[in-house]
Structure formats: structure tokens, C-alpha cells
Amino acid sequence: MPKIIKVKQLDLYYNQFQALKSVNMDVDNNNIIGLIGPSGCGKSTLLRTLNRMNDLIEGVKIKGEILLDGVNIYSSQMEIYELRKRVGMVFQRPNPFPLSIFENVSFGLKVERFTDKKKTAEIVEKSLQAAWLWDDLKDKLNESAIKLPLYQQQLLCIARLLAVEPEVILMDEPCSALDPIATMKVEELMLELKKEYHIVIVTHNMQQAARISDLCGYMLLGEMIEFGKTSDIFTNPRDKRTQDYITGRYG
Amino acid sequence: MKVLTEKGIYRLLMIIALSAIAMLLLIVLFILKEGLPFIFITGIRDFLLSSEWKPAAGKFGIFPMLVGSLWVTLGAMIVGVPLGLAGAVFISEFIPRWAMKIIKPTIELLAGIPSVVYGFIGVMVLAPLIRDYFGGPGLSIAAGAIILGIMILPTILSISIDSIKAVPNSYREGAFALGATHWQTIHMVVIPAARSGIVAGIILGLGRAIGETMAVIMVVGNAVKLPGSAFDSVRTLTANIALEMGYATGKHREALFATGVVLLVIIMVLNYFAASAIKRGVKK
Numbered sequence A: 001m002p003k004i005i006k007v008k009q010l011d012l013y014y015n016q017f018q019a020l021k022s023v024n025m026d027v028d029n030n031n032i033i034g035l036i037g038p039s040g041c042g043k044s045t046l047l048r049t050l051n052r053m054n055d056l057i058e059g060v061k062i063k064g065e066i067l068l069d070g071v072n073i074y075s076s077q078m079e080i081y082e083l084r085k086r087v088g089m090v091f092q093r094p095n096p097f098p099l100s101i102f103e104n105v106s107f108g109l110k111v112e113r114f115t116d117k118k119k120t121a122e123i124v125e126k127s128l129q130a131a132w133l134w135d136d137l138k139d140k141l142n143e144s145a146i147k148l149p150l151y152q153q154q155l156l157c158i159a160r161l162l163a164v165e166p167e168v169i170l171m172d173e174p175c176s177a178l179d180p181i182a183t184m185k186v187e188e189l190m191l192e193l194k195k196e197y198h199i200v201i202v203t204h205n206m207q208q209a210a211r212i213s214d215l216c217g218y219m220l221l222g223e224m225i226e227f228g229k230t231s232d233i234f235t236n237p238r239d240k241r242t243q244d245y246i247t248g249r250y251g
Numbered sequence B: 001m002k003v004l005t006e007k008g009i010y011r012l013l014m015i016i017a018l019s020a021i022a023m024l025l026l027i028v029l030f031i032l033k034e035g036l037p038f039i040f041i042t043g044i045r046d047f048l049l050s051s052e053w054k055p056a057a058g059k060f061g062i063f064p065m066l067v068g069s070l071w072v073t074l075g076a077m078i079v080g081v082p083l084g085l086a087g088a089v090f091i092s093e094f095i096p097r098w099a100m101k102i103i104k105p106t107i108e109l110l111a112g113i114p115s116v117v118y119g120f121i122g123v124m125v126l127a128p129l130i131r132d133y134f135g136g137p138g139l140s141i142a143a144g145a146i147i148l149g150i151m152i153l154p155t156i157l158s159i160s161i162d163s164i165k166a167v168p169n170s171y172r173e174g175a176f177a178l179g180a181t182h183w184q185t186i187h188m189v190v191i192p193a194a195r196s197g198i199v200a201g202i203i204l205g206l207g208r209a210i211g212e213t214m215a216v217i218m219v220v221g222n223a224v225k226l227p228g229s230a231f232d233s234v235r236t237l238t239a240n241i242a243l244e245m246g247y248a249t250g251k252h253r254e255a256l257f258a259t260g261v262v263l264l265v266i267i268m269v270l271n272y273f274a275a276s277a278i279k280r281g282v283k284k
């Protein structure tokens, strides 16, 4: 079951440059959380703090807390590899591994040194089904994943996550490389997935955020200007800057 | 006017390129012309599989040299491939960028050291060590394998480093995001993704090892006999040609050209595999 995420007074520096300024965010229940804001405002950065992907970048400093079910993910109580299994990520450009479809989906199991072949095959099937790929791909599980059309690649990246049963799925502009029809499919899939997972999605597309998110955060220059119910943000924003952005008066 | 000069330059470059190819072709044809008839007259089997190489008695079997080349090359791979692969992974995945800037040119420099220098080190340092610790003449398969293994390192290293560096970062991110450790990411994603490049590097190194002459002549002892162990002396195909070409005449000379044909075929087959490995990598 999805857990409660709390972001408390989060600051993040890339060397001298402060990319996040005391960000707060509170999420419970099963929700799709949309993060919107102009380019460079720190959406991706915030998203990547949630599974500690920023730790891979040299010169990153972080202050504040992110609690996943009460445990600070930056404390020694949380092992980073464990965290990344619990908080999965889908990237902007689909990035399936240059391996077969089957190997892609079973990758997370292999990482966990899970060796039961039969169970693995079952999980692969279940994950592909959950990502709506099974019918299309069941006859070519051994073909290379990078020959698939882009939107199937992106769905495969989602299936790859589902195989390790994360609690939270982070998506950084997952549809920006896809055409409108594929985008609609992915959005439908997200609505389906939210029954079982938290989803945090960064998007440039305000309509998309309005369509699918339950909670929404508007960010500007590293600050979380407003965070709340999507319906409130889009119809009745508290902050003048949010209003300017959603009515299109900003950039 | 401008069109004319452009056409002129185009033609000039074309002629230069074609003449380079033509020269290569002529060399190959010349070797084939000198060597092939001999092979057919002696019979491929007799030539390749007979162990008697007695030019004075008119006996030309290159089997000991084939075996010598095979063992020395295999030994060089056993020394060079693990070192090269481990080195390439370490250099491209774990070393900070500034150190990389020093190491990469150093590796390229290593490739430029004349082979006679490697051979000299083999004779002066390595052979005595082997003689003292393992017995035998010292100048042996083992000495050749170690020296050649080091000589092919730059080839394997630099091609493998380039292909590991060319693996898109998004693959690494994808693996990390699934909870993989750095080591898991390397052996489950990075190396498979770079595999065709790494294989091409190894095959090119292999070709270099088979073709190397000077250093090998200096360290393997050059005895024409089938080796009993890694510490016996052998002669390679290349050494056979280099050592005897100076005074060979008639049938003997033809037999040496025929040895050259065998080498040529081996190298061409290897290059074909290297090229197709690279092509497979590009298609992916």
C-alpha cells in the first residue's frame, strides 16, 4: 500500500546554486501529484530528491527532510538501494536497456538476486499486463526492447518498475517524447495505476496536470509557491503568481 | 570556375584514394601469386599439418609454427583481455574526469612504443625471471604471451574505454533507479551495451598479437619444434618469415610466401569478425 510522503523544508544546492528553497509537500492516500512550473524552476530536481537520484551528481548538497512513512530517506535508517526499489522512476526519454523485453522487465528481480525462474516469468507477465503491453508483446519477449516504438518503450519502462512493486512512481515528463494518442494511453494507464501506487508526475503540460492529478504543486525559481488540490489550484489559486501562470500570463 | 576546381579536387582525392587501395591490392595479389601455387603443389594438408620444416631437405611443414603462433597468441589474450577489460571498466567508470585526461593520452603513448623496446625488456628482464623461477630456456611461450599481452593492452583498453564511454547515461540512470548497485549496473547494463565495441577491441588486439614480429622473435626463442609446455621455446609464423627471408631462394622462398598467405587469411578472417562486431553495435 502506498505510504505517506512528507517533504519538510527541503533545500538543495548544486554547488553554490540553490535549486530548491525550503520546499514543503504533504501527500497521503493514493494520489497523482502533479508538479508544474516554468522551465528550470526545479521540478525535476525535486522529483529526483524523492529517490535520491541527485546523489549521483557531484556537488549536490541537501538540507531538510523527506519522510517516507515517517522515515527520513536521507538518514542511515534507509538504505539507498532499498529506497530506489520502493520509489521507482520513469524518465523523460524512454530508456529501456539494450536487452530483450523479458530481460528488461525482469531486471529489477535480477538486481534483487531473485532466482526462481517460474516466478520470474509470472511476474514479467503480470507486469506487462499491468502496463497494457502483454497482448502486443507476448510473442516477442526475446526481441530487443530498443526496437520497439517509443510509446511501447515508455510503457515497458513502467512495466519494468511494476515488476519490483514500488510504492511510489516518479515520472519526469513521461509523455513529452510521445504523440497525443500515446499520451492519452499513458494517462489512462496512470489513472489505473493510481489505485495501487502513489504517482508523482512532472509535466510541462498544464492540461495534463489538470486532467489527471489530484494534488498539484506550482513551482517557481526553486520555491513551492502553492501546493494543494488540483481543482483549487486551477479554479481558485491562492497565490497571484499561480494565477498568472495558469492563465498563461507567465512565459 | 569554382565548380571546376571543386571537381578537380574531387578527382585528385579520388585518384589518391584509389591508388592507396590499388597498392594494397597489388601487395595482396603479389603474395598470393608467390605463395598460392606452392600451397597447391605441396597440398594444403601437408603444408599446414606436417611437422617437418627442413628447407635444405625440401621439407616445408609449418605445423610447429602454426601451433607456436596459436599458443603465443592465446597466451597473449589470457594476459591481455582480463587486464584490458578490468582496466577499461575501472578507467571509464570509477576515475574522475581530470585523471582520465592524463590516463587516456598515456595509453595512446603506450601504443606508440616501438615493438623492439618491448622485446628488449622481454629479453633483459622477463626471460631471466622465467628461467630462474620456472626453468627452461626462459625465451618461451610464456615470455611471448606476457610481452604480447602488454603490447595489445593499449588497443583493447582504448577501444573498450571508448565504447563504455559511449553507453548513454540514461541506461545507467535507469538501472540505478531500479535499485541496482554501481557494480550491478556495470555488469548487467553497461558491459552488455558496450559489448560489440569491446569484442571489436579484443579482436583487433588479437590481430595485432598474431601479426607482431620483432618483439616475438626476441622473446620466444624461435626453435622449430612442437612445445611441451608454456616454458618451451617456439617459433611463430611471422618469425619464420622474418628470420629466413634474407637468404631463402627457390622453393624455400615460395614456402615463406605461402606462410605469408596463411597469415594473411587469418588476419582477414579476424578483421571480418571485428568489422561485423562493430556493425552489429551500430545497428543496435
Ligand SMILES: Nc1ncnc2c1ncn2[C@@H]1O[C@H](COP(=O)(O)OP(=O)(O)OP(=O)(O)O)[C@@H](O)[C@H]1O
Pocket (backbone or CB within 6 Å): A014, A017, A019, A037, A038, A039, A040, A041, A042, A043, A044, A045, A046, A057, A204
Ligand atoms: N546537475 C546540475 N548542476 C547544476 N545545476 C543544475 C543541475 N541540474 C539542474 N540544474 C539547475 O537547477 C535548476 C532546476 O533544474 P531542473 O532540471 O530541476 O528544472 P525543471 O523544472 O525540471 O526544468 P525543465 O522544465 O526544463 O525540465 C535549473 O536552473 C538548472 O539549471
Ligand SMILES: [Mg+2]
Pocket (backbone or CB within 6 Å): A043, A044, A045, A172, A202
Ligand atoms: Mg525537468
